[in-house]
Amino acid sequence: MAEYILGLSAYYHDSAAALLRDGVVVAAAHEERFTRKKHDADFPRQAAGYVLAEAGIELADLSAVAFYDKPYLKFERLLETYHGFAPSGLRSFLSAIPVWIKEKLFMKRMLREELAKLGPGKPRILFPEHHLSHAASAYYPSPFDEAAILTIDGVGEWSTTTIGVGRGKDITFLRELDFPHSVGLLYSAFTYYCGFKVNSGEYKLMGLAPYGIEGSERVEDYKAKILGELVDLREDGSLLLNMAYFNYATGLTMCRDRKWEALFGLPRRAAETELGQEHMDMALAIQQVTEEVVLRLARTARTLTGCANLVMAGGVALNCVANGKLLRENIFDDVWIQPAAGDAGGALGAALAAWHIQGGHERTPLPAGCRDRMEGSYLGPRFTRADALRLAARREAPHTLYEDFDALCVRVADLLADGKVVGWFQGRMEYGPRALGGRSILGDPRNPEMQKKLNLKIKYREGFRPFAPSVLAEAVSECFIQDRPSPYMLLVAPIAENLRHPLPDGYWQKPMFDRLYVNRSTLPAITHVDFSARIQTVHKDTNPRYHRLIETFRDRHGCPVVVNTSFNVRGEPIVCTPEDAYRCFMRTEMDYLVVGDCLFGKDDQPEYAESGDWRGEYELD
Structure with missing residues (x-):
């Protein structure tokens, strides 16, 4: 009898659902496509209903539901962060903590209540860590029997970047960079400062970067200030951020605008206003810094794992300019990136982690002629x-x-x-x-x-x-x-x-x-x-x-x-x-x-x- 696992991501942004049948992906979809609400963060009720219907099953037929991160670890990070930065962040603390105490600490109960709306049944609920979900989404569908794994995003529970290795059915983490030090959040801070929306405008910043004048005095000056004041970048790709310039750890914005204006001599751009050459040069500067971080991390991953191939996931893995340069550097023989590299892909990764790691199932050989196990990423609804x-x-x-x-x-x-x-x-x-x-x-x-x-x-x-x-x-x-x-x-x-x-x-x-x-x-x-x-x-x-x-x-x-x-x-x-x-x-x-x-x-x-x-x-x- 077939075994089904439902993967879910929700409550941050890009909620999604994915379904496995005996470890093979049957269907996956973003909740936003059904609700018509961009980056919808609510429980993916319609997406989950769709993937169950695509398989012709009901909730009671599931052997497990896997949620893409561990809420208790995330709550621990919030408490320790507020404590570490106290008394700064009181306003953010007062807005965030009541929601956690009333709702998110009881995530299993919340999920049970939402799942009950899909029908009868009480499958067990599993909680793999956020970056394990990313790593699983990258490694298990990839064409490689063995691969280095690089996950880079804003933040999960504590991790912002991990280096690991996948061999057979197993994933092992070798290095981890923790919050608040994050290249993803650094890039988002520049997204915010250039007048774009965080968690959706990063690709605009990437598209703006080529309008910067490479090698110009201003671009080089911006890069020097980023690497001299904002970021301590190490040879292995790890980094420390100067939190005196950032506000995201305990505040309601990404960075401290006045300190940035004093550093760069440029005020924060208001949304929808004219873009100047200085904004284009700033976009190029942070893009080049980000590319350097990714390349250093990749070199470290090659050294640590000895693997010839690399897989990637996490929001920063959607930076296709950095990906192209990584490929052309020939650090690895080949690179495979999860097409749903952001949080939506965590739903698939959570389900795959449950199947292979918790369930102990070996990976099956890739069918002849297939490049990977994603079916071209055509996994959503079809119409006649x-x-x-x-x-x-x-x-x-x-x-x-x-x-x-x-x-x-x-x-x-x-x-x-x-x-x-x-x-x-x-x-x-x-x-x-x-x-x-x-x-x-x-x-x-x-x-x-x-x-x-x-x-x-x-x-x-x-x-x-x-x-x-x-x-x-x-x-x-x-x-x-x-x-x-x-x-x-x-x-x-x-x-x-x-x-x-x-x-x-x-x-x-x-x-x-x-x-x-x-x-x-x-x-x-x-x-x-x-x-x-x-x-x-x-x-x-x-x-x-x-x-x-x-x-x-x-x-x-x-x-x-x-x-x-x-x-x-x-x-x-x-x-x-x-x-x-x-x-x-x-x-x-x-x-x-x-x-x-x-x-x-x-x-x-x-x-x-x-x-x-x-x-x-x-x-x-």
Whole structure:
């Protein structure tokens, strides 16, 4: 009889649920996709209900539920931190501790109450540590029989960074860095100081960094101040933060603004205000410091473990620029990163830790032809042709139903080549923060106006933000300096030299948007200002429909790449259902929508009206 384990992450940000059947992942999803509340932190009731339904089981069929961290250890850290910094932090203490005393100290009871809403049954509840959940999410689904494990995030219970090793079914931790010293929280402090939202705006800081002027006096000055005043960085990658400059340990903000302003000669940027070159230089400085930390940690992991391969998880593992540089340093033969590297992935990791460590089950060999055990990260809900037709009927939406998928691909490929923007809704929804061709918005990367159009008229977001290319896996080296797969859009690589255009004189002295809209390559819509791109390689075995579309685009128009951005607007979670997709399609200036085998044209649709301003639904990220 099959054994099922439900993994959960909740109550911080990015709640999620994942389900294993005999150690194999059946389904996984973020709660935000169902509630339409970005980074939803509540108990993942709908996500848990979905994964149980996907397996055709009920709560009573579970052998265990694994929660992704240990609440008592986290409470211990809070108490010791407040005690250590006293009398500072009284206001934060008075707001945090009552919640813990009334609710979070009784996490098992809270979970039991929430699980009871899913149906009868009382499976045992397990609590692996936070960084063990991260480590398990990285190692067990990876293709390696043995690997060094690096987990880096803000903070779990106490740990902020760990180095470990996975061998067979076992994970052993070798080094640990504890709160408040954290490269993740350091990066978030700069996210905050540059005017972006903590826990969601870090990728904006990463995207802003290439606009900084590398080697300039200001960038070097900022780096010197970071490494001289804020951070004591050691050769092994460990670090100590000067807590006189930070406020997150006991306060309600990330850093002490006045001390930072005195140090950097730059006030904190208010959200949504103009970005100056000084902010771009600051972003580059902290990005380069973070990359150096990651490289030093990786070298230490190689030395400690002797392993040829590395696996990574934790929020900092989503820094795809650092990941790309780590790969190119050749510290390890290969690197595998959990696509849901943040807290959502802790749900899967908790379940895997319960199966392999608590349950004592050995890992099974990787099936022939599989790159890993994540099924391409297509682990969420899927919808049928009947669902698409019901949407069309409900909305009285004119559409074309294609019986021949190849004919649909020809039509969509030609629309893309004609400069149209197409919403692409196919198969199972992605697990993790990246859209990978299941819930994507597509464009032609050769179109020099495409980046501007997507940012300003479709996504309604800042114009400086780059877009990723989806490239046929077999053609990746034709377009990028990259010699291996990147199926989860977690590696940044340079554009191939032969595709680049020379930069005009005075390029780096131009304002941001003048630099942005310089035509830098034959693929301008996905070429960032430093000639880099965040790559997704598309594989026929994990997403045959998306692969076929790009193959058709190549065959008809000579380009094995499409622009891929997540199917949502700024502040909105990625769409989950056909109804979500149609609503987003009609709210934006998207030209066409594909749901399964149905093609909807914007000009054919009935008038769409909503009461009030829908943009007010979503808090800006």
